[in-house]
Amino acid sequence: MLTRRNLLRTAAAGGFFAASGALLPAWARSANAGNKGIFEVSGNAFDLTIGHSNVEIGGRSGHAITINGTLPGPLIRFREGEKVTLNVHNTLDEDTSIHWHGLLVPFHMDGVPGVSFPGIKPKSTFTYEFAVPQSGTYWYHSHSGLQEQLGHYGPLIIDPAGADPVEADREYVLVLSDWTFEHPHKVFARLKKDAAVYNFQQRTAGDFLRDARENGIGPTFTDRASWGAMRMSPTDISDVTASVYTYLINGHATDDNWTAIFNSGERVRLRIINASAMTIFNFRIPGLPMTVVAADGLPVQPVETDEFQIGVAETYDVIVSPTRARPFALVAESIDRSGQVVATLAPEAGLVATAPLLREPPVLTHRDMGMDMSSMDHGSMAGMDHGSMDHGAMAMTDTVPQSHDHRMGVGVDNVAMVQVSRIDEPGLGLESVPHRALRYSQLRSLTPNPDTRAPGREIEIHLTGNMERYMWSFDGVKLSEVTGPIIFHESERLRVTLVNDTMMTHPIHLHGMFFDLVVADTDHKPRKHTVTVKPAERLSFDVTADHVGDWAFHCHLLFHMHAGMMQVVSVLPRVAGATTHTPHKGHEPAVPPSEEDIPTTETPTPDRQHEGHH
């Protein structure tokens, strides 16, 4: 029974009214709770308390792990270059951590237990201190267990030291997330038992693969009747769907009608952060064009669009300038279109934008399954198993047959036999929308890339999985079986090529370094910390290994990471012993490179082997 004393105690703990608005931090409140969309730097010292809270989501009460008692957590906002102190108090009975997503901090401040620090023990405090050399829209979240799914995330904004290249009259932070009343460990256990548990259709990609194994790929592939009958199910696009998720904007379900207000003619900046555990979103504002001005925190040359797909952990800043005084719907639709969350952008509080109907679920194609033969003759299928065709390593290639020598076995149920460049595609399901949809190939950094050297070598990493057994990995090896880190050498410039052998879209995140996405031969490549890799896609980024240390590198779908789709990148110092690099638990101590291991930029040696994997 809820006595008054209990109520007071719970309220004092900060959580009880969390999602009702009263106790939400100002940035996350609706216009009717006083949010006018104008915020200032909030300081350079922050106290963050991690604890249990009850939250109300869509009128139902649930248990969350929160920061300072709210879901999402407080807005951390400071100025570029300033030294900040963040005291993180762990009131839980389990370890916790905070990772500052996208921030270039010294690696021991990066907050990944087992990689960059030991984690924050129960009932203890850890103090993070750093000064960052960047500005923009970022976020922070737990890197411990599945806490992120329980509400342990919040926005982080850094104002530029000088003038902001983006001018706006007011701004809102939109934190997109997915909430479940089921305990995440139970969700994960159910996925392990039956990957299609949250799917209600019959025929799946797994069925197709089983047919292919039993009957051979040829008959299965040419069986047009069965192919045509195979309607892909949402589970093949998202593991976890709206059947268990409530999608949120700033902690609010659609029924809350979270509202942002504007005056006609104003430039309104929206800082959109995908803080989901598992949900890639399509974001749009029907009737209102958006001008993208930043991606993953860093400014890009303005590009106007009507919709974009935002992978888990990505951020986009857009400017909108509504001139008509009417409500607009802010729509975040899950990639599988099993659900959406809608908020309102309106000239005054109290209006409700009309939510669009959910669109038809997208259907996976041959292209998504790595079987797009349209540009190849079937004769080349014979070469698909470790054939000898040249990748044209440094060239932009449109289609490439599979020839990578990574581990097969129970953890890998598919290889993309035909890898395709999809950098000029807007993302699954957005190919045929009747309006503009953003493509990575449209993005250009506002400023020239800081390092324009040609990459001295290339490594290729495959995104692999077994959908039926819910196994996820890089190169067929899950984290617990990896024998050593991926080695980068300090100050080297290298190209990392990712090949998605699965039929799912994976947002891949590298800690500690921004990378330049290879969208074209330009010195204004978009600089990102997370790249969303489409099914059967082959894409590359160039990166300068300028921060020595051990850095997590993983799929940002939480349950994929939890299943092992993660490795460690060790940036080794050029001069052995000259830095603070220390071996870490769970991985072999990194061996200092011998002279011949250090690639020189004078003699480019495209190298498709993975150092440290053999």
Ligand SMILES: [Cu+2]
């Ligand atoms: Cu993934």
